[in-house]
Amino acid sequence: METAKKKIKLQQYITAILPKIEKETNGYLKYPFLSVSYGKYYADSVFSWDNFHMALRFAADGKIEYLRYLVDNLALYQHDNGYIHCVVSSQNNPENYSSEFHAQPFLAQAAWLYFSKGGDENWSKKTWKKLVKYLDFWEKSNQHTNGLFAWKETYMGGFDNDAASSFLPSGSVISPDVNSWIYLEYLAMAKLAKLLKDENAQELYKQKADKLKQKINNLLWSEADGSYLSYSIEHKTLFMGFNEKFHNLGLGENIGKYSFQSCSNFIPLYARIATQEQAQKMIERYLINPEHFWSNYGLRSLSRSSEYYNNAVWGNPPRYGDLNRMTNSNWQGPVWMPLCYFGAHALNYYGYKDKAMELAQNSIDTLLGALEKIGSFAENFDAETGKPLYCTEFASWNILMDILPDELNHNTWQMQL
Numbered sequence: 001m002e003t004a005k006k007k008i009k010l011q012q013y014i015t016a017i018l019p020k021i022e023k024e025t026n027g028y029l030k031y032p033f034l035s036v037s038y039g040k041y042y043a044d045s046v047f048s049w050d051n052f053h054m055a056l057r058f059a060a061d062g063k064i065e066y067l068r069y070l071v072d073n074l075a076l077y078q079h080d081n082g083y084i085h086c087v088v089s090s091q092n093n094p095e096n097y098s099s100e101f102h103a104q105p106f107l108a109q110a111a112w113l114y115f116s117k118g119g120d121e122n123w124s125k126k127t128w129k130k131l132v133k134y135l136d137f138w139e140k141s142n143q144h145t146n147g148l149f150a151w152k153e154t155y156m157g158g159f160d161n162d163a164a165s166s167f168l169p170s171g172s173v174i175s176p177d178v179n180s181w182i183y184l185e186y187l188a189m190a191k192l193a194k195l196l197k198d199e200n201a202q203e204l205y206k207q208k209a210d211k212l213k214q215k216i217n218n219l220l221w222s223e224a225d226g227s228y229l230s231y232s233i234e235h236k237t238l239f240m241g242f243n244e245k246f247h248n249l250g251l252g253e254n255i256g257k258y259s260f261q262s263c264s265n266f267i268p269l270y271a272r273i274a275t276q277e278q279a280q281k282m283i284e285r286y287l288i289n290p291e292h293f294w295s296n297y298g299l300r301s302l303s304r305s306s307e308y309y310n311n312a313v314w315g316n317p318p319r320y321g322d323l324n325r326m327t328n329s330n331w332q333g334p335v336w337m338p339l340c341y342f343g344a345h346a347l348n349y350y351g352y353k354d355k356a357m358e359l360a361q362n363s364i365d366t367l368l369g370a371l372e373k374i375g376s377f378a379e380n381f382d383a384e385t386g387k388p389l390y391c392t393e394f395a396s397w398n399i400l401m402d403i404l405p406d407e408l409n410h411n412t413w414q415m416q417l
């Protein structure tokens with residue numbers, strides 16, 4: 001099938017399912033919301049990062065209100081200390097859940113995008129105070145003394161069993177992804193403050209963003225490895241694999257070398273934090289390398305050269321923390337569409353347009369393959385075969401993929417800050 005016809009076929013399917021995931025207020029969800037699927041999985045809940053990326057797709061069609069509703073549904077239950085639940089279900093009182101799982105860093109971006117696209121100024125002014133408290137909580141509860149941030153538990157990042165942090169004690173790993181997302185949040189707050197004509201707040205959050213970007217590049221970039229890497233607070237070092245004593249035992253040149261080269265390490269490229277030189281090194285050495293992230297079906301969530309790499313529905317469980325988090329959300333190899341979206345935009349921005357378009361097309365082919373096999377999208381896909389792995393009738397961030405080729409062609413990025 002020709003590329004243009006494939007895009008049209010995908011767009012027709014996505015257009016058909018969009019109304020199915022639009023939901024009216026229900027129970028504890030006091031505002032309209034988007035359902036992650038239109039089947040039995042993940043029904044009637046709002047998830048911070050799923051719903052943010054779904055709202056981006058609706059905003060592309062001019063329906064900006066879901067950016068606002070995301071913030072409203074979560075911030076309605078904000079605690080006095082600024083904490084906001086990451087997930088709110090229609091049927092379960094949010095206060096019955098742990099107050100540890102703070103909303104992932106997407107709410108300021110949602111609020112700024114809403115206002116910048118013509119949203120209500122009064123709402124934005126009212127919501128500003130909630131966003132300030134929400135980011136203050138991030139700084140008080142998740143910021144290390146070196147100024148960088150860490151997830152309290154691996155699954156709280158959304159990359160549920162991310163190998164870069166699943167096998168070390170909870171809260172002991174500073175990963176590039178959380179810091180990249182908070183960097184974008186700070187930039188969004190600066191932009192929102194500008195629109196609200198608050199020069200002091202604009203300068204404050206611009207400084208916070210600049211300072212965090214500098215720390216990410218100074219503390220999480222390994223020039224020797226040509227990659228952003230996670231940092232072990234316990235061992236006070238960056239790590240991509242085991243130490244040289246292990247992989248120099250004669251077992252093989254690269255045994256243990258790439259064990260933790262995870263998708264969480266390339267999020268700074270999506271956030272445009274890397275210099276051109278840094279990006280070129282990481283992209284060519286890892287992102288477009290078939291021995292690491294590049295697959296004919298999208299981007300792998302863990303380097304193919306890692307000993308932990310697998311395409312099981314259930315991946316390797318965490319060594320520490322809650323073993324119940326060995327969920328169907330396996331981020332130790334399978335292709336996930338948000339990674340393809342992030343990676344394609346990173347490639348496009350840093351001058352790899354042909355590879356960006358190829359990645360977009362590979363991702364579209366994978367989604368169309370799922371339609372042929374199971375009649376719907378899935379949550380994730382086998383990186384070696386493209387086989388759908390889990391969750392039929394899944395929508396979530398998959399619905400972004402029909403607009404990705406046009407964004408790349410026109411060099412537009414919805415998160416252009």
